[in-house]
Each structure stands twice: as structure tokens, then as C-alpha cells.
Amino acid sequence: MSLSGRSHPDELYREIAARLRAAGIQAAPPRTIAYGFQFQVGTSEWSALLRVYQKKSGAVTIDYSQVRNSQAEALLKAAIAGTRVAPPDTLEPSGTPGHLTALPLLIGSDESGKGDYFGPLVVAAVCLDQEGAARLRAAGVTDSKALSDQENRSLASVVRKAAVSASVIALLPEEYNTRYDATARAGGTLNDLLASIHAEAIQAVAAESGCTTALVDQFAGERVLRDLLTTRCPGLRVVQRPRAEQETAVAAASVLARARFLQEMDLLGEPYHLHLLKGASAGVTRQAAQLVGRYGPGVLRSVAKVHFRTTKSVCRDY
The missing domain is CATH 3.30.420.10 (Ribonuclease H-like superfamily/Ribonuclease H)
Known part of the structure; x- marks a missing residue:
């Protein structure tokens, strides 16, 4: 599946990113470089920088020199070519299993x-x-x-x-x-x-x-x-x-x-001229009781999470 003949870099990036995602590889947004663009690619086990260049004729060249894992490079090449690839988890790990920092x-x-x-x-x-x-x-x-x-x-x-x-x-x-x-x-x-x-x-x-x-x-x-x-x-x-x-x-x-x-x-506190307190402390309970005393129990549904025990402690019949 050739990538040549695509004149717009955005279109070219979208096509490459779609092929990578189909193989379980993430692709970060591209950044423009001279004569092309580059972007981070990878899985939870590895990450690499891919550079893509396109000539005026439409011919596309992909630079894999920043891919340090040989199996990752093979996976990337196969995915971009649109051929069958091995599952990503067959790659040799380059970090702690399950570590997510490497993801693009x-x-x-x-x-x-x-x-x-x-x-x-x-x-x-x-x-x-x-x-x-x-x-x-x-x-x-x-x-x-x-x-x-x-x-x-x-x-x-x-x-x-x-x-x-x-x-x-x-x-x-x-x-x-x-x-x-x-x-x-x-x-x-x-x-x-x-x-x-x-x-x-x-x-x-x-x-x-x-x-x-x-x-x-x-x-x-x-x-x-x-x-x-x-x-x-x-x-x-x-x-x-x-x-x-x-x-x-x-x-x-x-x-x-x-x-x-x-x-x-x-x-939420502005209509009642209050700075509502955070948390669920005794001070919060006192403030809730003040609100109920001034505006009635119904006010709590507008300012509070009424399933908390605080509601029952200030509204016995709630």
C-alpha cells in the first residue's frame, strides 16, 4: 500500500497514523520540520521518533533512525506498509512492564x-x-x-x-x-x-x-x-x-x-453571601445548619450532596 502521491502533509500524517493505530501503535500530533514532519510513536513498552519526508514528486521517505528497538522498527515498517504485523506485546520490553511514561x-x-x-x-x-x-x-x-x-x-x-x-x-x-x-x-x-x-x-x-x-x-x-x-x-x-x-x-x-x-x-456561595467550606468537617455541619435555619431544608439540594450524613444531622426529618 504505497503512500506516494499524497501532496498535503496533513493527509499523509492521517494515513500513516491510521495504519499505526490499526496495529496498536499510538501516534502523537505531528510537528513540521524541513521538507516534512515528525511525530512520536509507540506503545506502553517503547517510544520512538518517526520522521517523514515528501519530495515534490510525491515520493515519501520515512526515517527510522531514531527507533532504537529493532523489533519496534520492524513493527512500524510493517504497519505503515499495511502488511500483517505481530501483536505489540511480542516486542522485547524497553522499560518496566505496564509503565506508561513511554507512550506518545x-x-x-x-x-x-x-x-x-x-x-x-x-x-x-x-x-x-x-x-x-x-x-x-x-x-x-x-x-x-x-x-x-x-x-x-x-x-x-x-x-x-x-x-x-x-x-x-x-x-x-x-x-x-x-x-x-x-x-x-x-x-x-x-x-x-x-x-x-x-x-x-x-x-x-x-x-x-x-x-x-x-x-x-x-x-x-x-x-x-x-x-x-x-x-x-x-x-x-x-x-x-x-x-x-x-x-x-x-x-x-x-x-x-x-x-x-x-x-x-x-x-454557589454568592447568592447566600457565604464562602462555602470545603470537606465534611464540624465547621461544614455548622454552616449547613445555618443555611437550613435561614432558607429551609430545600436549600441543601442546591449547594450540597444531600446523601452525606451531614444532611441528617442538620435536618432530622430529611
Whole structure:
């Protein structure tokens, strides 16, 4: 299957990237170089730089000199030629098994507000290439829990600029309570609701970026989220593990989610002339009681997650 005769670099890149994805190889967005373009390619086991040159005649030359793994080079050549290739996991490993840092593209997903009585539940998904991940590490992006509120707010714009694609979904209290009630009636739990929102965010980013691997901090049985994404994003590999925020893509998602959570908290408190408190402390309970005393129990569905025990402690008949 020849690649010659394609005059536009974008068209040429899309054709090559499609052939690579069909062989289980990710392709990062291209960058222009003299007489062609280059882009990162790889799997969870290896990563390499591929350079593509095109002459005025339309003839295409692919430079594999930056591919250090001989089996990876053979796989790339076969995939681009459109011939049958061996599965990627037959390649000799060039790193720790399951290590994701080598991937040219990686989606990370994380949430904020799950343990906060007031405010929304926010889930963010971010796709990064290797260059974007390096820029964010240099900028100080790490797990949002290790950053101050101001740092999360300021770094959110840095994350958006570096991301290949990003999606943020915020369930404000009224919508959150409605969806939680519906999930509970169907026999589900908070983790089922959380999995569905992660799936929505990841699906949006995967569709836009073409990334085929997503990493999520493990919050429930792996089957819950994987089953949802198997239907929505066929071919997407979903990795769930504790402390996933150590990976830059997940840390970036945590920053976006926290920044949006803080923004919505400010807006939710404005009509009541309050700075709503974070968490689920005794101070939060006192603030909830004050709100109920002024506006009645119904106010909680507009500002809080009413299935928390806090609701019963301030509204005995709720």
C-alpha cells in the first residue's frame, strides 16, 4: 500500500497514523520540520521518533533512525506498509512492564469534590504528549492535593495550553443529587456514578485526540469503568491503579478538576453571601445548619450532596 502521491502533509500524517493505530501503535500530533514532519510513536513498552519526508514528486521517505528497538522498527515498517504485523506485546520490553511514561499520548482522568459536602463533583480528563507532559512537570504540575488553591487555579491555564485535548465535567449539586438518586434506585453506588462521569470525560478526549490508553486512579472495582468504556470507546485500553496521580497526565487532570471545583464553590456561595467550606468537617455541619435555619431544608439540594450524613444531622426529618 504505497503512500506516494499524497501532496498535503496533513493527509499523509492521517494515513500513516491510521495504519499505526490499526496495529496498536499510538501516534502523537505531528510537528513540521524541513521538507516534512515528525511525530512520536509507540506503545506502553517503547517510544520512538518517526520522521517523514515528501519530495515534490510525491515520493515519501520515512526515517527510522531514531527507533532504537529493532523489533519496534520492524513493527512500524510493517504497519505503515499495511502488511500483517505481530501483536505489540511480542516486542522485547524497553522499560518496566505496564509503565506508561513511554507512550506518545496518554489520557489521565481524575476527580475533585467527591469527599466535599458542599459543591459539585468534577471529573477531568487530559490527553498529553511527551512534550506537553515535560512542560507541565517543569511548571510544577503535580497531584492537586499537594498544591494550594491558588496554585491549582493558576496551573489550570498552563495545563489547558499544554494538553492535546481536555474535558471537564462538573455536576453541580442539583444535577448531582438527581443522578445520585437515580443511580441508587437502580441499585448502584457513588462509585457507579463516578465511573459514568469518568467514562464521559475520557470518551470525549479519546475521540478528539485519537489516544488509545487511559489511566485512572483506582476508586472502585476495575470492571465498572472498563465495562462502560468498552462499549463507548472500543479499542481503548483502560489502566486503573492506586496513586495514579504520579503520572503527569493524571496530575494534570486533578489540577483541572480542582480548579473547576474551586470556581464553582465560589459561584454557589454568592447568592447566600457565604464562602462555602470545603470537606465534611464540624465547621461544614455548622454552616449547613445555618443555611437550613435561614432558607429551609430545600436549600441543601442546591449547594450540597444531600446523601452525606451531614444532611441528617442538620435536618432530622430529611
